[in-house]
Amino acid sequence: MAARVGVVTFPGSLDDRDAARALRIAGAIPVSLWHGDADLQGVDAVVLPGGFSYGDYLRCGAIARFAPIMSEIVPAARSGRLPVLGICNGFQILCESHLLPGALTRNSSRHFICRDQLLRVESTATAWTGGYHVGQEILIPLKSGEGSYVADPATLDRLEAEGRVVMRYADSAPNGAQRDIAGITNEHGNVVGLMPHPEHAVEALTGPSVDGLGFFTSLLAHLAEGPVGATATAG
Amino acid sequence: MARVVVDVMLKPEILDPQGQAIVGACGRLGFEGIAQVRQGKRFEVQVDGEVDDAKLADVRRLAETLLANPVIEDFELRVE
């Protein structure tokens, strides 16, 4: 049976339909989850999509973190059970929820940046990147105003040491992200936060490439294999 | 080095969507008795040397032209 993957819609989510489309193309069944329902409907994994939840007025992701659905997602994700991919605003929500360390701050250019971005895969030991190979370069859109990843040096060192930097901007970070970090994972490898948008690179017609599909097909392969811990060590 | 703080707030008649979003969140998070929140900007301006009248006038001009948008915002200035 095809995997059922939830896509959460917060007020102000924008890329939820795109994430659902990407999952469908990858062969999963997207399940729409509403921020106000504390109910995961038994999904096998969750995508927190991009957008401007609550207008991002206070701080990106700061208000969405407290949505009822997050009260279900956070414990399941923290325990390593539930694979969660946070894209852009979703990444910000994961940081605000302390599922991932660090924070995302204003681009160093102070402008919103929409561009096709080359990334280098740094870790395949996650639920979402097992199908790539380390060192592979992929081209997917980056579109954000607050995409500059920051954390204190100790945290950064730990992330590096534990192999938890998942993607880096090839060349250099266009937004000022520390150590060119574009995406990271938690200690179990089930939670991944990524600033660029793989769901916008799943069809040759509408994306700069189809390189983003790998996130979603990786998840399906991972779910087919069994529990997260197994792949995390096998990766 | 001395510091001048410039507080910039939206004029009271101007819509403040940010403040509204926060009040909404307060309600959902169970913070009672929060009647209104307005969000503005705070600038900490470090000036070289003492803050004399001329410096202060400079910072005021800076606030008017750069830090605040007088069409929609008011500002206040104080030496700290």
Place this chain on the structure above:
Amino acid sequence: MARVVVDVMLKPEILDPQGQAIVGACGRLGFEGIAQVRQGKRFEVQVDGEVDDAKLADVRRLAETLLANPVIEDFELRVE
């Protein structure tokens, strides 16, 4: 109704592109002697009734959980 002001500033070690851009602009606009500018947020929180210790504790909790992100920001609170 009483007002509690919450000032939120980026921690000193975190890059503040806004502040830097302002310092840069100061130079171009001929404002001399501006050594540094940092931009933060100012929240004016109106609470119902008096600001007693319990209310203040509430606002502090609000600041910690919602208004500021302790990973990158510090905050200060004062009754006005």
Place this chain on the structure above:
Amino acid sequence: MPEAALDTVAKAAGSPEAAQPYAELGMKDDEYARVREILGRRPTSAELAIYSVMWSEHCSYKSSKVHLRQFAEKAPRNDALLVGMGENAGVVDVGDGYAVTFKIESHNHPSYVEPHQGAATGVGGIVRDILTMGARPVAVMDALRFGPLDAPDTRRVLPGVVSGISFYGNCLGLPNIGGELGFDPGYVGNPLVNALCVGVLRHEDIKLAQAPGPGNKVVLFGATTGPDGIGGASVLASATFDEESHAKRPSVQVGDPFLEKLLIECSLELFAADLVVGIQDLGAAGVSCATTELAAGGTGGMRIELDRVPLRDSRLTPEEILMSESQERMMAIVSPDKLAAFMDVCAKWDVVATVIGEVTDVTPEEAERGGRLVMTWHGETVVDMPPRTASDEGPVYERPIARPSDQDALQADTPDRLPRPADDAELRTQLLQVLAAPGIADPSWVTSQYDRYVLGNTVLATPDDGGMIRITDHGDRGVALATDGNGRYTRLDPYAGTQLALAEAYRNVAASGARPHAVTNCLNFGSPEDPGVMWQFAEATRGLADGCHELGTPVTGGNVSFYNQTGATAINPTPVIGVLGVIGDVRDRLTSAFPAETTDARLYLL
């Protein structure tokens, strides 16, 4: 603040001689006299507020109407047009039961006053127009004109405008699929910010601005009403921007794209559940416009309790509520049995919704007079007027027209007198100059601030000549769009210049592989009270109507922006023409670049 005395209908009837500030509200003596004639008494101040905004140039098209008629009169026969001009936006059949609606609108003056918010609310306004037709907005474009890059004011205006469009459009989740960026000294004190939105709907989902069915409820939903842009409709949008209006500047409209996003999702859910009978967005003339237009489009009768309008500032007077331009508001007509379901959907999206009145029956005599709109304020009647006289029967002017005296000299001044490059080096220098001109050079410093990927259906966007989107998630049908305009050409020859703009947009669409289907336009001109400007306008509209006739492509809507001038100096006449095309299979689209895999291909110059 002292409570202003309430001006009621009873008071108005008893004090015919009371002096009224109609001139300050932009009304002419004869217009005011006509209001008195219609009402058979002096208007109340609330009625005066309604007539002044509804009869403003901006809302009534009083100077342009006689010229715009030819778009319909000369319109080619076209079965694709499902809704023509006159509604919020035209609707075009694109096949398979789908339709698209698109329109371009100006927000020039507000963007000069406060560039970021002005441009942002410009996007917000056009998106609500499209939503109001029953469509899901799916893409935006922006056509911009500024003074020279090194003009001091350009430094204030340009970044603000771009950040405003970026902020609002990105936050709404609408891909920006194209636009224009032009520079000319004429736009220093008067930038042009024209925003286009396109939406997709099924044929059966078309919604109209009408209020049929006595007993149906009038519901205001969305943002609360504040003092935004009060007087803006008549002062800001249609009067010359000068020092004086600087001084009495009304409070600037601030956009809340987050609320607009909720409003979009909420409205689409309301439409899908068939919970609205008629709908109108609140634009420049706010409640005045929505109530008079909805009533006029229905039974003609409506009763409104103005004190029920939820306010952001409790001190607002009825007149101010009627003139407020607060953004992100809509008005719906809802049958009583569906009201509870309507309110539930609004609550789901955290959208405030309030019943403020109901549709009423009118007698045949009242219908004859233009219907009957009654508004009360805490029980006192402050408005009692025939709504159609405000919405449809405003003044219409045949403004004097005169070919500018310098037109011949301008046309005689051909490029022939310019020196030709003497050698290769000079040619090279000149070419580099042209390529480096900000209007020609790579605009990605602007376009990279716009999200072009969101919704996942963008097939072509910057840097291609036109934008193209797939209109459904499951098929391959798409539409292409391009906007073009050239103020210098149009100044030289308004008739031909407008046709050139049309032809360029048409070619851009055709070159993408789509078949041009419909035309929208935003006519940016100086003061209609200047006969020279009016001549330009007459020539431009004639050129567009003839051109559309020739090409067999109808004008489905548009917008007129007059009074684009600094002091007595008008901008170059700048009609911006948008063309929409249809493509059966977006996979057949053509990009502007040479495909990477082509070698040995031949180049043809047509």
